[in-house]
Structure formats: C-alpha cells, structure tokens
Amino acid sequence: MTGKLRIGMSLSPTWLSGEAWRRPDSGVNNLFSPEFYVDIAQRAEAAKLDFVFRPDTLFLNPAALETGPGFASLDPTLLLAAIAKETSHIGLLSTVSTTFLPPYVVARQLMSLHWLSGGRAGWNIVTALDGNRNFGQQHMPPADQRYARAAEFTEVVRALWDSFPNDALRIDRAAGRFADPAQVQPINHQGAHFTVEGPLNLPSYKDARVPLVQAGASGPGRDFAASVSDAIFASTPDMQAAIDLRKDLRDRAAGIGRSAGDIRLLPGLSLYLAPTRKEARELFLDTHARNTRAQRIANVLAMTGLDLTEWPGDRPITAKDLPPAPENPRSRTHSNLLRRMIERDAPTPDALLERPEVIGSAHWQVIGTVGDAVDAIRQWAEAGAIDGFVCVPGGSVTSMHLSLDEVIPALSDLGLFRRDYTATTLLGLLTEE
Ligand SMILES: Cc1cc2nc3c(=O)[nH]c(=O)nc-3n(C[C@H](O)[C@H](O)[C@H](O)COP(=O)(O)O)c2cc1C
Incomplete structure (x- = not known):
C-alpha cells in the first residue's frame, strides 16, 4: 500500500438487510427521512472518512418488499444534496447509471451537487443491473453495449463540465460584464448514442473537478474504469482477488498513459461486528434466517x-x-x-x-470483533491488496456504529488512516498524500 487508506461509508443501509430491519433499534421507520442518513453522514464525518456513498437502481421488485425494503430508496443525488447542508468536509458520492438517463441532465445534476456541497460531489458510474422496462426497452442491453454507451456518456458529461469553465466568470460590476461568452462554447457532440450541443447551463466549480468512481469489473468494465476513474468500487471476497484486480487495474491504467496510482481499488467491506466472535456469527445467521x-x-x-x-x-x-x-x-x-x-x-x-x-453479496467480509476487522484491514493493506474500502456494515445498527466509532479510529491509531481533514474537496481527499 502507498499512503493512507481512502475510506467510504455506504448510505445504503446494508445493516438493515435480511432480518436486521426488524430489530427494535433499526430505525427503519425513518428509512425515507433525511435524518436517518444525516446521522450516518455526520458520524462518518466525525470519523474523518473520505466519503459517504449511495448505490442506486432504477427499478423495484414488489415481491421483495414482503420481507424487507429491498431497493426502495430516495434519489441518491437529491439525498446527498440534503446531506451537503448538514456536513462540511465529507465527500458525497452519488450513483448514476449511464444506461438510461440523458447525459445533459446528469452533468447538470452532479455539477449542481458539486456547487451545493462546496466541491464534495463524486460520481459512481454504473451501467445498471435492471430497469430497462422503465425506459421503454424490452431487454437489458448486453454488458459490452452498456460499456460502449458508458464511455460515450462519460465523455459527453466531462465535455459539458468543461464547456462553461469557471474562468469564464468575470462578475465585473464596474464594467457590467458577468462572463466572457467566448469561453463558453458548445461541445457539438455527435456520437453513436448521443447528440448534444451544449454548453452546460452551469459553470464548473472553481476548486476541483468531480471525481469519478466505477462499479463493474468484467474485462470491458476494467478497461473503462482504467480509462476514466479515480477509483473502482469492487467486490473482492478474498485477498488474492483484490491483489489480482488491483494489479490488473493499475497495469491497464499505465498501459494507456495514466499513472498506475491514478486508479484506487476500494472493495466493499461487509462487517458483522459484535463483542465476541460467537455473537457476531449468530448475528450473521439471524440476519439470513429466512433466506x-x-x-x-x-x-x-x-x-x-x-x-x-x-x-x-x-x-x-x-x-x-x-x-x-x-x-x-x-x-x-x-x-x-x-x-x-x-x-x-x-x-x-x-x-x-x-x-x-x-x-448476500460477494464483498470482502469480516464476521467477528472490532479487533478482527482491524487485523483484516491491516493485513490487506500491508499486502498491497487495497487502496481503501467502502464500509457496508451488516446485521445491526451496532455493526454500523462500531465500524465508525471503533474500527476507523483504530486504523488512525495504526497510522493507516487520517486523523483529521486536510482537504475540503472530494478530489483533494482522494489525492492527498
Ligand atoms: C461492486 C459493484 C457495485 C455495483 N453497484 C451498482 C449500483 O449501485 N447500481 C447499479 O445499477 N449497478 C451496480 N452495479 C452493476 C454494474 O454497474 C454493472 O452494470 C454490472 O456489474 C455489469 O458489469 P460487469 O459485467 O463489468 O460486472 C455494481 C456492480 C458491482 C460489481
């Protein structure tokens, strides 16, 4: 590992999945209220995490609602805008699919979140798992087609972000000059999937660009991530899978002229935590009792x-x-x-x-005590398997609290994680030494 870990906290309440939402202290009644998420974001910010992260889908399986909330959720970018007002440093990583929405709308929403949060927005680029019938498509396009579209989509969004540069703003009251229109140019994009004239109707944020994260690790997914992403959110159930994926991504990035360190591997880390291993194991089994x-x-x-x-x-x-x-x-x-x-x-x-x-998921998993989690993270970090991780606690609110209140500070004590914020934008946090 080089440098400190980058750590994100999932706002998708993984600690309520399975049977866990039924626990008296789960807070599930507030699942669609901002307070539920603001509380987690503020705890994550107190732990000095890099970002909170909201996965997302654009479909619902009603049958799954019988036994749990499933994928029913608030719009991630709107939710993060509410959290922006209640936090000051932590990054806000939203998930937006490139398969269904128009890039102009997505470019505008994400740049709006960036302004609303003072440069803390990030975009987790997904090509989606389902939802085609909500967008007039009979079949889900095959992965290769989705990635080709994702590449063009991302190119358009980045071009739109650059089309109205912050530098164009003059705000010269004396001369009556608001901006320099010569610097605000159409992008005139015409490609296989999109025709977009531009420019975007919002200037870029002055201090830092919006970092990009990608999820999806097939060959085309890795190529795509290596070409544009600052990080990849991945499932790596064992350490060797993480070592192999990290090396492969770094090689692919270097192969196209980026620096290997430009892409960071951040696997999901599922933590079922309790005071003893026996209790943690019971927590895991109870959570999945009806599966x-x-x-x-x-x-x-x-x-x-x-x-x-x-x-x-x-x-x-x-x-x-x-x-x-x-x-x-x-x-x-x-x-x-x-x-x-x-x-x-x-x-x-x-x-x-x-x-x-x-x-459940294919994420890296620790079922045990806080000490077990800290040991596993240290071992993976020292083996060069990860650049950080995204915390997806499981089983109970207590697992989530222990992750933020005890695991993370222990990592800081070991010198593996920051003690305080030194940057004010998400890009600054992800790239700091
Ligand atoms: C760790 C991980 C997280 C993902 N999260 C989401 C998500 O939040 N929303 C979504 O629509 N798709 C999500 N996906 C799906 C991917 O964007 C992609 O469509 C899918 O994995 C197919 O690509 P692949 O063949 O490269 O795996 C995720 C995939 C992985 C591996």
Whole structure:
C-alpha cells in the first residue's frame, strides 16, 4: 500500500438487510427521512472518512418488499444534496447509471451537487443491473453495449463540465460584464448514442473537478474504469482477488498513459461486528434466517448456470461440473467471482450455499470483533491488496456504529488512516498524500 487508506461509508443501509430491519433499534421507520442518513453522514464525518456513498437502481421488485425494503430508496443525488447542508468536509458520492438517463441532465445534476456541497460531489458510474422496462426497452442491453454507451456518456458529461469553465466568470460590476461568452462554447457532440450541443447551463466549480468512481469489473468494465476513474468500487471476497484486480487495474491504467496510482481499488467491506466472535456469527445467521435453500439454489443457477436442485449434498462441485458461463448474466463480475471460487475450492453444495457470495453479496467480509476487522484491514493493506474500502456494515445498527466509532479510529491509531481533514474537496481527499 502507498499512503493512507481512502475510506467510504455506504448510505445504503446494508445493516438493515435480511432480518436486521426488524430489530427494535433499526430505525427503519425513518428509512425515507433525511435524518436517518444525516446521522450516518455526520458520524462518518466525525470519523474523518473520505466519503459517504449511495448505490442506486432504477427499478423495484414488489415481491421483495414482503420481507424487507429491498431497493426502495430516495434519489441518491437529491439525498446527498440534503446531506451537503448538514456536513462540511465529507465527500458525497452519488450513483448514476449511464444506461438510461440523458447525459445533459446528469452533468447538470452532479455539477449542481458539486456547487451545493462546496466541491464534495463524486460520481459512481454504473451501467445498471435492471430497469430497462422503465425506459421503454424490452431487454437489458448486453454488458459490452452498456460499456460502449458508458464511455460515450462519460465523455459527453466531462465535455459539458468543461464547456462553461469557471474562468469564464468575470462578475465585473464596474464594467457590467458577468462572463466572457467566448469561453463558453458548445461541445457539438455527435456520437453513436448521443447528440448534444451544449454548453452546460452551469459553470464548473472553481476548486476541483468531480471525481469519478466505477462499479463493474468484467474485462470491458476494467478497461473503462482504467480509462476514466479515480477509483473502482469492487467486490473482492478474498485477498488474492483484490491483489489480482488491483494489479490488473493499475497495469491497464499505465498501459494507456495514466499513472498506475491514478486508479484506487476500494472493495466493499461487509462487517458483522459484535463483542465476541460467537455473537457476531449468530448475528450473521439471524440476519439470513429466512433466506431459503431454494433461493440460494436459484442464485447459484442465475450466476453460474449450475442447477443444484438434485445435487447430492456431500458431492463436491468441481470446475468440470460448471456449465459454460451464462451469456448475459446481470453482473459478469459476480458470476465470474462465484465460478472462480468453485474452481478453486471445489465446495460441496452445503458449503457453497453458506457462502456470502450466494447468500448476500460477494464483498470482502469480516464476521467477528472490532479487533478482527482491524487485523483484516491491516493485513490487506500491508499486502498491497487495497487502496481503501467502502464500509457496508451488516446485521445491526451496532455493526454500523462500531465500524465508525471503533474500527476507523483504530486504523488512525495504526497510522493507516487520517486523523483529521486536510482537504475540503472530494478530489483533494482522494489525492492527498
Ligand atoms: C461492486 C459493484 C457495485 C455495483 N453497484 C451498482 C449500483 O449501485 N447500481 C447499479 O445499477 N449497478 C451496480 N452495479 C452493476 C454494474 O454497474 C454493472 O452494470 C454490472 O456489474 C455489469 O458489469 P460487469 O459485467 O463489468 O460486472 C455494481 C456492480 C458491482 C460489481
């Protein structure tokens, strides 16, 4: 690892997923109120985190609402605008898909958040997992097409941000000159997916640009991230997966003339924390108590094409048992990670169906004490596996509080994380020494 870790906190309340929202102290009644999120953002700012981060989707599965909030959520950029008023230093990373919305609107919304927060906005670029039918499309475009569109979309957004440079503002009262129109130019973009004249109807923020983060780690996803992103939000369930991905991203960035350090690997880190390991394990099991075997088998089928319905419980699954990878999985990243795990570990179905990749997410996971979490983070940092992480606590509000109130300060004590803010923009935080 070089330098200090960059750490973000998910505002998607992962600590309410599964059964956790049913706990008396979950605060779930306030799920759609700003106070719920402002509280987390202020705690994260007290811990001096780089950013709070809001994942997002543009679809809803009503059946999932039977057992939990699922993806029902506030618009991330509007939510972060409310948080901007209640915080002063922490970065505000919004998620906006490039698959459905017009780039002009997205450029304007994100630059608005940047102004409203004094330079603290960031854009997590996703190509989306679903939602096509909300935008008049019968089928979800295949990943390669989504990435081609994402590349052009991002190019348009960046050009729009540059089309009305802050330098163009004169605000010369005496001369009656507000701006220099010669510096505010159309972009006249005409591409395969978009035709946009520009310029943007909002000047760029003076002190720093909006940093870009990307989520999606297939080959095309990595190329895209390496070409434009300051960081990648990733799922790396084991340390070797993180080491491999980080090296690959750095190589790809260097291969196109960027510096390897320009792209930072920030995996999700799922923390189920309790005073003892036994309690933490119980927390994890209680959280997933209603996740049935049939649901888990369906997840494995969707991700790998392998149907375990009739598979003997004690017969290991090996690489040769895997059918060809599904052609168009929702996420190739998640499909590849699960196949890789089966190829490496040859698990029995019983073992496979207990794996976090199958039950929950494919994120790096610590189920244990605060000390266990700090040790794991130190080990990954020292091994050069990560540049930081995005905290996605699980199981209870207590896990979230322990992450912010105890794990992060312990990392500062070890010299792995800042003690105080030295920058006022998100770009400044991500790039500080
Ligand atoms: C760690 C991670 C987080 C993601 N978060 C989101 C999200 O918040 N919203 C969304 O629509 N898609 C999200 N995606 C989906 C990706 O943007 C992408 O569409 C998908 O993974 C397919 O790309 P791939 O083949 O490169 O994995 C995420 C993917 C990964 C791997």
